[in-house]
Amino acid sequence: MIIDHPNTYGAQDRLTCGHCGGDAMLARRSPHPDLGDKYEIQIFRCLACGDEKHRTVDAAGQTYESVSCQ
């Protein structure tokens, strides 16, 4: 039996680019160094301009904190 968790950590999310308003998709994800494996850091990259946005989410995809790197 295959259990699909499409929304785990919000990996399917698309964010709005804060720079140009385009679609930003998940480019990289890693466990959070301080909060442990219940949280992960995600880097979204805008498809249009390449601007990157970092955020921390929990396993349910709820944003813990959202930080723009620029």
Ligand SMILES: [Zn+2]
């Ligand atoms: Zn952009």
